Amino acid sequence: MMNVRKNFDKNLQELQNKMLEMNKLTISAFEKAFTAFKTQDVELALRVIDEDTAIDNLDQEINQFAVWLIAKEQPFATDLRRIIASLKITSDIERIADFAVNIAKATAKIGKAESLLNITNLEQMNETSLKMLNMAVSAFIDGNMEFAKEVAGLDDQVDNHYAETYKSITEYLRIHPEQTTQLVQLLFINRFLERTADHITNIAESAAYLIKGQIYDLNQ
Amino acid sequence: MNQSEETAKISVKDLSLFYGDKQALYSVSLDIEEKKVTALIGPSGCGKSTFLRTLNRMNDLIDGVKITGDIVVDNEDIYKSNDVIKLRTKVGMVFQKPNLFPMSIYDNVAYGPRAQGIKNKKELNKIVEESLRGAAIWDEVKDRLKSSALGLSGGQQQRVCIARAIAMKPDIILMDEPTSALDPISTLKVEELIAQLKKEYTIVIVTHNMQQAARVSDKTAFFLSGEIIEYDVTNNVFSNPKDQRTEDYVTGRFG
Incomplete structure (x- = not known):
């Protein structure tokens, strides 16, 4: 049968490609920000802050493109849900990229100091978050509902790590008030990673909405 | 009795229709709710117009049509009664293209009531005004009621057709692609009118415009090859x- 919506399908593919591009840049920003944090590489941290503009531009481009597709094609059913989910996912990815920038800024504030990373779970949280992001985006691209659910489970792990890290940092702070500058930044980073995982869970929710046509609350 | 039966204005059960040897509807069942807009969508030749026309027995006018199954309107099987006039008074219809008579706007709207024997001038005036108001066309035509209806624009003519339909005080209005010959603004006027009309009437509309179905209807039935796929x-x-x-x-x- 003749596909009368070839051009629309091409546009949807283009929308998806832009999102994947944005996601790739965000993952890279996150990896760099965390490496900079771990190795106290302030130069690398500053580069992450600079490079965020490209991600913000893509965010705007995707938004405008999605709005135009809705106006032009009057999408229904899966098409409509795909575009709405794209809009929501894009704004979550943009927030995640902002957290990478925040981690980079915290890194710059810590500067050179004796690293207290080992009293935290921040590395595990970072690893889990990146894994979650890959899964959530795959859930959307491939319509994989299992991945979407798994992301919600991993978010619980991050939340537990967050609570533990919060406790150990505040305890350490009581004994070593001279380390306040670094410890406060670590508290912030702890929070940034916890929020990042929440936004990734939102992405999984949007994927579930696309797949099932229902609103899910995986952030519990 | 369950809820849907209680509120169903029209209840169709196992309706099949044949044009000679060719079957156009395959045991269609559908409950149409009172004072709601029900849209019938589907590709050309899917049977949606045929289905619509069974609801006021318009298909009786075509040779070789055979119908099985039941259509119950207000608890009365319309194919078991012989009073087609009464049925069509109760179930009005608006077509794809405006089909006004070559007479004045007033006479077009008064045509049905006159045919029913209403002669009193005052009463007719009242019906004509109420119907034209009800069809959201009164302000545009009140100063030219005696001029030819065919001098109106397509969109105006279609609303006069709706006025002519509601002059008969029907319960149900069937619309067969009522805006497909209209420009976008006239289309929106008719859609707005449909939203007004559903306060008093049960409306069944066939449309090829899916955005229109999405905008105006409460329920939608998707027809394909003479069957209802989804309702x-x-x-x-x-x-x-x-x-x-x-x-x-x-x-x-x-x-």
């Missing part, structure tokens, strides 16, 4: 259809 709340049909064939149709992948 649900309009929002569900267009945002999350259950059947892949409905999905393919509403997203424009075939049809």
